[in-house]
Each structure stands twice: as C-alpha cells, then as structure tokens.
Amino acid sequence: MKPIRLIQPIALCIIALALASCTGNNNKPADGTFKEELSLTADSVEMEAIIKPGNIYFADPYIIVTNTLASDGFNYAVFNKDLAYLYSFCPTGQGPSDCLMPSVINNMPHGKFMVRDHAVDKYHEYELSDSGAVETRVFSIKSFYPYESLWEINNVSDNIFIVKGVTPHRAMRRLIDFSTQTVLDSIDQTFDLPSIMGKDYFTEFDDCKIVSNGKGFACAYFFIDNIDFGTVKDNKMQVTKQSGDGTLQDFHPYTDETLTGKYKYNVDYNTVYYEWLYGSDSRIYASYFGMPWGDISLHSSTIESYTYDGEALSKLHINIPLSSFIVLDNNKIIGLNSDRSDSHFYTYDIKSE
Numbered sequence: 001m002k003p004i005r006l007i008q009p010i011a012l013c014i015i016a017l018a019l020a021s022c023t024g025n026n027n028k029p030a031d032g033t034f035k036e037e038l039s040l041t042a043d044s045v046e047m048e049a050i051i052k053p054g055n056i057y058f059a060d061p062y063i064i065v066t067n068t069l070a071s072d073g074f075n076y077a078v079f080n081k082d083l084a085y086l087y088s089f090c091p092t093g094q095g096p097s098d099c100l101m102p103s104v105i106n107n108m109p110h111g112k113f114m115v116r117d118h119a120v121d122k123y124h125e126y127e128l129s130d131s132g133a134v135e136t137r138v139f140s141i142k143s144f145y146p147y148e149s150l151w152e153i154n155n156v157s158d159n160i161f162i163v164k165g166v167t168p169h170r171a172m173r174r175l176i177d178f179s180t181q182t183v184l185d186s187i188d189q190t191f192d193l194p195s196i197m198g199k200d201y202f203t204e205f206d207d208c209k210i211v212s213n214g215k216g217f218a219c220a221y222f223f224i225d226n227i228d229f230g231t232v233k234d235n236k237m238q239v240t241k242q243s244g245d246g247t248l249q250d251f252h253p254y255t256d257e258t259l260t261g262k263y264k265y266n267v268d269y270n271t272v273y274y275e276w277l278y279g280s281d282s283r284i285y286a287s288y289f290g291m292p293w294g295d296i297s298l299h300s301s302t303i304e305s306y307t308y309d310g311e312a313l314s315k316l317h318i319n320i321p322l323s324s325f326i327v328l329d330n331n332k333i334i335g336l337n338s339d340r341s342d343s344h345f346y347t348y349d350i351k352s353e
Contacts (some may be wrong), residue, residue, distance in 0.1 A: 067088065109155070
C-alpha cells in the first residue's frame with residue numbers, strides 16, 4: 001500500500017520556510033562545508049559486567065553505560081577511560097534510592113552524575129569515585145506547566161539546566177533554575193509543527209537531542225534535517241545558527257492501519273536524520289542516519305562535528321555503526337551498538353589526513 005502523506009511537499013516547504021524566517025532569532029544558516037572528511041575503522045574491546053548495554057555517557061573522568069537487563073539489579077555500570085569495569089550503581093526497584101525509568105542529565109560538574117527517574121519524577125544525584133558511587137541527594141521539583149515532562153536535561157551552571165519540556169501538544173526548550181524552581185527562559189522549537197500538522201501532530205515529529213557546554217547549546221532533530229546552535233547568556237537562550245535550509249520532509253503521520261509494504265507502520269517511512277548527539281567542552285558530534293525510521297536498528301555510520309558556533313569541522317564515516325557514543329579529548333570516539341549481539345565497546349581514533 002502506498003504510504004499516506006500528510007501534505008503536499010511544495011506547500012509544506014513554503015510553510016516551513018515562512019515559519020523558519022519568523023522565529024525572531026535572526027538565525028543564519030551554518031556553513032555546511034566540512035573542513036575534512038575521514039573514514040575510520042573501529043577497534044573493539046569486550047565489555048565486562050554488562051550483557052545487554054544501552055547507551056553510553058561521560059561523567060568526567062568516568063564512562064557510564066546503561067544496563068538494560070533489569071534482572072542484573074543496577075541501572076548503570078562505571079568504567080574508567082581504559083574501559084576497565086569498576087562497579088555498578090543506581091539499583092532498580094521502588095525503594096527510596098532505587099530508579100525504575102532513569103534518564104541521564106548531561107554536562108554535570110567533575111565527578112558528579114545525576115538522573116531523573118521518570119516513573120516517579122524524582123532526581124538522584126551521585127558523587128563518583130574509583131571505588132563507588134555515593135548518592136548525595138534525592139529531590140523533586142514542581143511541575144511548571146500542566147502535563148509537561150522534562151527530557152534532554154543538561155546542566156548549564158550551578159543549579160541551572162536547559163531542558164526539553166514536552167506535553168502531548170507541544171515541545172519547548174526551557175532554562176530552569178532547579179534551586180529556586182523557576183523558569184528563566186523559554187524558546188519554541190524551530191518549526192511550528194503543531195500548526196503545520198494539526199491533528200496529526202505528535203511530539204515525536206519534532207523530537208530532538210540537546211547538549212550544552214554551559215555557554216552554548218545545540219539541538220539536533222530526529223525527523224528534521226537540522227541542528228540548532230545557540231548561546232546561553234544572562235539566563236537567556238538564543239538560537240544563532242542552523243545547519244539546515246529550513247525545509248521539512250513530507251511527513252508520514254500515524255495511522256491505525258497495518259501496511260503491507262516494506263514497513264508495518266506508516267510512520268516508519270519517515271526519514272530519521274540525527275540519531276545521537278554528544279557535546280564536549282568545545283565541539284558537538286551528531287550522528288547522521290538519513291534512512292527511514294523502520295531501519296533504525298541499522299544505526300548511524302556518519303558522525304558530523306561542529307563548533308558550538310555552528311562551524312562545520314569534520315564528517316567522519318565509521319565502519320561499525322553506533323547507536324550512542326562519547327568523544328574523549330576530541331580525538332577518540334567510544335561507542336556502542338545496542339542492536340549487535342555482542343557486548344563490546346567500539347573505539348575510533350580521529351586522525352586528520
């Protein structure tokens with residue numbers, strides 16, 4: 001069966017361009033010319049302690065891997081930079097120090113690690129050392145807007161965090177002071193998809209990954225070929241550049257019918273652009289997929305690097321696709337492929353020609 005289309009492509013592009021030009025940020029397209037393009041070959045290191053790894057994170061100076069096998073009893077395993085296993089922490093369960101559905105908060109200060117448990121809307125903060133993780137506090141913050149859930153949380157400074165606030169009807173980027181529990185600033189997503197898509201809109205369509213280094217931030221969209229680059233200054237956020245040209249793909253909306261073509265569901269025909277985003281102190285690294293959602297288990301084999309100002313630096317082609325990764329000192333990629341049957345780290349040395 002031919003996939004159902006939401007709107008004619010020409011009309012959609014015209015609307016998207018008009019909306020992009022009215023964001024109020026005076027955005028300028030980022031220079032899309034990469035200074036270098038490299039092909040990298042992976043080395044693999046067998047992973048201790050975890051049979052079914054999820055995502056990988058960096059909590060300086062430690063590497064954290066999500067354990068997706070709940071029967072193991074802990075949500076995260078800690079490794080040093082040599083990829084030697086140290087210990088596991090953050091127990092699964094319903095106790096006061098347990099987590100059921102934790103998500104990682106990025107860019108925490110040296111030696112600190114924080115998660116939000118979405119099951120009970122509580123935050124757990126830890127001090128990490130070579131010998132173990134000590135839980136230093138468990139807290140909650142009030143709900144700022146009805147039905148809004150906070151995702152893609154990044155520490156900016158002290159108790160200030162940039163987040164993606166999501167309701168069933170809209171997604172926003174917010175700057176929140178957790179200590180005073182106040183919203184300091186809010187900006188819309190670059191594209192007003194609720195207006196464009198109407199009743200067919202779900203927040204999955206403008207889903208994005210966010211990273212920050214404290215002064216700048218980047219936002220890479222899952223279903224939109226665009227990365228926003230912005231600044232955080234005086235408790236205000238501003239998008240200053242974009243990698244895309246302001247156009248949208250011809251979305252395939254959710255439908256109740258089961259398809260008989262290559263993919264079972266209509267939404268699986270949507271192209272996924274940016275699957276993962278990692279931010280170091282000076283650069284951002286975005287994994288570009290460029291294939292339909294129905295093939296997402298293949299994962300990304302291209303990683304683009306930029307400055308936080310939106311300057312295109314490198315396009316890296318990797319021989320083993322990665323579902324998530326970190327980059328140490330801007331010269332070594334360490335990643336995972338959660339759909340491979342083996343439990344390995346895959347590492348790439350970034351060496352310019």
